[in-house]
Amino acid sequence: MDIWNDNSQESRKARWEMFWAMEDLPRPIWLVPNSPTIVKGLSILQQGKSIKELLFNKEVQLKASLEHIAGMEMAQQHFAFDDAINHLQPYQGVPIFASAFGCKIEHFDHQLPASLPLVSGDDAPEKVMQLTTPAVDAGMLGDILEMTSYFEKQTKGKYPVAVTDLQSPMDNAYLVWNSCDFMVAMYTDKEAVHHLMRLCTDLFINFVKEMRSRVANFIPAHFPPVYLPDGKGVALSEDTLAVLSSGLFEEFTLPYLNEVSEEFGGLFVHSCGNIEHQLPSIKKIHGLKGLNFSVSATRFEPVWETLKDTCCVIPHCSEENIVRSFKSATDWITHVLTAKDRNRGLGLVVIPDGVKNAGASSAEQAEPETFPAFMTRISKLIGDYA
Numbered sequence: 001m002d003i004w005n006d007n008s009q010e011s012r013k014a015r016w017e018m019f020w021a022m023e024d025l026p027r028p029i030w031l032v033p034n035s036p037t038i039v040k041g042l043s044i045l046q047q048g049k050s051i052k053e054l055l056f057n058k059e060v061q062l063k064a065s066l067e068h069i070a071g072m073e074m075a076q077q078h079f080a081f082d083d084a085i086n087h088l089q090p091y092q093g094v095p096i097f098a099s100a101f102g103c104k105i106e107h108f109d110h111q112l113p114a115s116l117p118l119v120s121g122d123d124a125p126e127k128v129m130q131l132t133t134p135a136v137d138a139g140m141l142g143d144i145l146e147m148t149s150y151f152e153k154q155t156k157g158k159y160p161v162a163v164t165d166l167q168s169p170m171d172n173a174y175l176v177w178n179s180c181d182f183m184v185a186m187y188t189d190k191e192a193v194h195h196l197m198r199l200c201t202d203l204f205i206n207f208v209k210e211m212r213s214r215v216a217n218f219i220p221a222h223f224p225p226v227y228l229p230d231g232k233g234v235a236l237s238e239d240t241l242a243v244l245s246s247g248l249f250e251e252f253t254l255p256y257l258n259e260v261s262e263e264f265g266g267l268f269v270h271s272c273g274n275i276e277h278q279l280p281s282i283k284k285i286h287g288l289k290g291l292n293f294s295v296s297a298t299r300f301e302p303v304w305e306t307l308k309d310t311c312c313v314i315p316h317c318s319e320e321n322i323v324r325s326f327k328s329a330t331d332w333i334t335h336v337l338t339a340k341d342r343n344r345g346l347g348l349v350v351i352p353d354g355v356k357n358a359g360a361s362s363a364e365q366a367e368p369e370t371f372p373a374f375m376t377r378i379s380k381l382i383g384d385y386a
Contacts, residue, residue, distance in 0.1 A: 007076055012083050016227040019312060020289060022345045024153035027386035028337070029314075031084040032375070033224045034072055035162070036065035037091040050109035055092050058147045062088070062154055069159060079372040080352070082378045085227040087219055088155065088352050089162040092140055097167060097203060099139030101131065120178030125185060125192035128177060136206045145210060152215045160217040162225060163208060168238040169200035169256045176200070186248055191244040193252055201256045205263050208234060221268060224292055224316065224349040234288045242273025242297075246281045258286040263329045268312075273377035274298050279306040292349065294318040296326060298335050308345055315318025316349035329374075330381060337385035350378055 001159040019029045033039075041051045053060050069086045076086075083376055095115035099105050103115040119127045139295060144164045145265070151161055167175075173196045174182045185193050200241050212218045212230070221228040221235035238257070241249065261267035266287040275298050280289060283306065290312035293303060297320045307313055317332040326332035329350055340346055352374050369377075 007081060009085060011227075012085055013227060015083055016085070017229065019347060020228070020232060021344070022312065025343040025346075027382055028200055028340070029083050030378070030382055031224070031226070031347075032350050033223070033225055034084045034086070035089050035091070035223060036068040037061055037086075037089060038223075040068055045110055048110075049306065051112075052107060052109060053292050055113070056143070056380040058090075058150045061084070061090070061147065062151055064330050065089070065151075066155075075371070075375070079266075080375050082375065083227070085219070087160045087162045089222070089225070089226065090144050090151060090164050092144060092164070094124070094167055095163055095189075096140040096165065096293060097146055097172040097200065097207070098342060100134040100136075100141045100203060101176045101322070102139070105140065107267065117178040118176050119244060120181050124177055124181055125189040128192045128196050131176075131196065131199055131347050133202045133206075136203070136325065137149055137208045138189060140190040140206055144333040145214065148211055148214045157216040160219045161215040163211055163234070165221050165237045166204070166208070166234070168236045168240075168253070169197050169204055169260070170240045171237060172200045172204070173197055174240065174323050183243075196260045197252060197256050201259055204236075208264065209353045215299055216251050218265065223270060224314065226268070226290075226292075226347070228268060228289070228316065231265055233287065234260065235263040235270065236260070237270045239270075239272050240279045241271040241282075246278055249278055249281050250284070254281065254284060256322060261287040268292070271331040272297065272320070276302050276323075279303065283307065283310055290314055290347070292316065292322060293335060294314075297321055297322040299323050299338055304340060304346075308342075312345045312347060314347035314349060316351065333378065334383060337382070343351045343386065348382070 015029060018025060037054065041054055044051050044054060055065055065088050072086050093112035095105055095113055098115040101118055103118045105113050105115055107113050118123065139267060148161060170378055177196060218230045219228060220230055220233065266289040267285055268290045270292040274294040275293060279302060288311040291307060292314045295317050296317045299319060300315055315336060317326055333348060352371060
């Protein structure tokens with residue numbers, strides 16, 4: 001079987017195995033994000049409806065997820081020739097770990113839930129030092145674990161289950177401790193910061209192990225929804241990279257990332273914002289498997305040149321035009337494919353419609369492209385530059 005021309009899930013997984021092994025590839029890996037709850041949630045929001053039931057009713061979320069997978073399976077038979085793997089993913093948003101510490105969670109109809117900090121002010125360091133590691137099923141984590149078991153039981157393990165949203169220990173720490181006070185404490189109350197990082201790291205590890213134990217086929221990656229084989233590492237979002245100095249990153253973040261990586265056999269990191277100043281420090285992450293970033297917030301070229309021999313590089317494009325504007329998916333993909341000097345270790349996360357307002361004229365945006373037409377065109381574009 002030619003895995004690069006066959007479109008079965010088995011062939012797609014085989015392509016990902018080669019990708020993570022950094023073998024030479026006939027074309028870059030690419031996928032359109034297909035996390036079922038996120039895709040369904042966006043559709044519901046576009047209709048002006050509430051997403052609460054989708055997020056917090058496990059029966060509704062499973063039904064919507066299976067409908068999405070059925071649609072993707074049909075698309076993959078006819079025109080969706082990317083490398084996305086169909087999967088389930090219990091999902092309730094970012095503040096699940098913060099809730100486990102006791103942070104108050106605010107719920108909304110038309111956006112994801114948000115958390116309020118547990119500690120702030122001058123007495124925060126003392127309060128933080130009194131905190132202990134929460135139970136693995138505390139707060140919303142218990143809901144996610146219950147949903148995980150329900151998905152597995154109802155589907156009898158038919159589809160792999162991807163881990164839920166995994167914010168890094170640092171991302172979770174500044175949700176628990178008022179973010180402004182927390183950043184100051186990195187200079188004034190280092191012991192308390194490290195104590196909270198210790199708790200967040202332990203909870204992160206404990207939770208991932210528990211979620212993994214509840215399913216037969218586990219994908220330890222949340223977003224972007226890459227196929228990362230179980231046992232080959234874990235993915236997390238490290239969104240403080242853009243706002244920390246490299247010195248603070250190496251003092252307060254890197255040791256805990258290395259611990260997570262060593263526990264799970266590698267680390268795949270997603271980050272938003274401009275992270276170019278962190279590239280030398282990112283190379284110090286033990287067992288780094290890959291980095292996902294936006295080419296409109298961080299230039300592709302320095303990331304590629306710095307990391308291409310260290311790990312896989314998986315850019316996407318966002319509407320945050322910090323260092324570069326692109327008119328469309330075609331624009332940024334062509335830029336990356338022109339700049340790369342090989343396919344090995346290169347992946348692309350391609351969002352339909354590209355970047356909608358980065359200089360495109362009203363005429364260019366007047367006729368939305370159908371999903372089949374988009375997938376066909378992007379397949380050809382990537383193939384032309386292979």
